[in-house]
Amino acid sequence: MQKIVKKVGEYYLDIYYPIGEFDETELPILYVLDGDAFASTISEAVKLQIRNSGKTGVNPMIIVGISYHNSDPFNKEKRFIDFTPTKIHEDNPVDFRFGMPKGGGINKFITTFIQIHQIIINDFSIDKGHVGILGHSLGGLCVLEFMLRDKLSFLTDFLAISPSLWWDNNEYFNKLDVFDKSKLSQKRVIISVGSNEGDMVELSNKAFKLVSSCNSIKACTYYIIEDENHMSVVFTVISRYLRWFSMSSEPLGGINIER
Numbered sequence: 001m002q003k004i005v006k007k008v009g010e011y012y013l014d015i016y017y018p019i020g021e022f023d024e025t026e027l028p029i030l031y032v033l034d035g036d037a038f039a040s041t042i043s044e045a046v047k048l049q050i051r052n053s054g055k056t057g058v059n060p061m062i063i064v065g066i067s068y069h070n071s072d073p074f075n076k077e078k079r080f081i082d083f084t085p086t087k088i089h090e091d092n093p094v095d096f097r098f099g100m101p102k103g104g105g106i107n108k109f110i111t112t113f114i115q116i117h118q119i120i121i122n123d124f125s126i127d128k129g130h131v132g133i134l135g136h137s138l139g140g141l142c143v144l145e146f147m148l149r150d151k152l153s154f155l156t157d158f159l160a161i162s163p164s165l166w167w168d169n170n171e172y173f174n175k176l177d178v179f180d181k182s183k184l185s186q187k188r189v190i191i192s193v194g195s196n197e198g199d200m201v202e203l204s205n206k207a208f209k210l211v212s213s214c215n216s217i218k219a220c221t222y223y224i225i226e227d228e229n230h231m232s233v234v235f236t237v238i239s240r241y242l243r244w245f246s247m248s249s250e251p252l253g254g255i256n257i258e259r
């Protein structure tokens with residue numbers, strides 16, 4: 001995988017793409033939130049597995065890490081702003097998450113994300129029918145929020161790991177209840193969570209049930225990963241997610257709704 005870096009405003013795009021025989025091929029694109037933490041690892045997993053896609057189930061793709069390039073893999077301040085909607089509820093002082101950063105900048109981030117996508121489609125030959133976004137924790141919440149936004153209809157695949165659905169007293173579910181789920185027609189969604197993640201297991205399962213209830217959705221898959229915690233689960237599911245993203249219609253275990 002070849003790497004190039006582009007700067008868009010305050011963000012860096014860590015772009016990894018296969019070279020050689022794939023130069024003239026329209027490739028799927030997978031955006032990765034928290035790119036500083038995950039994009040390099042995911043690109044290495046792609047690089048090694050596309051050497052024999054027939055066995056690994058992972059096909060060539062372009063990875064675009066959306067990164068901050070600071071000294072820490074996670075920019076806590078910026079990710080809380082970028083990946084979250086504005087709160088409409090008061091924080092509960094007895095909640096162990098009380099005192100988290102205020103957040104609320106997702107709409108501005110969406111505007112930048114649209115600009116980022118335009119840059120990518122101008123610079124690379126991509127398969128516009130196969131555009132995914134992957135995120136973990138707050139990034140997972142962001143992925144599922146993106147699923148509800150008409151402005152982002154160019155996204156086809158939503159890959160959420162341990163989404164922070166507790167944000168703003170679980171307000172995401174109120175949005176999902178009133179969302180016109182017919183807009184999920186031909187979309188694909190995958191959600192996973194580690195079994196050791198407390199209330200996030202129940203919340204992720206609830207999201208899966210609501211999303212998969214849409215009769216027109218192309219695919220919805222859910223995994224509980226046994227004995228994994230909030231961080232270890234990411235590295236456990238990377239290859240599974242890459243196979244899922246590569247294969248447009250094959251179930252891969254877990255709980256699947258495929259249409």
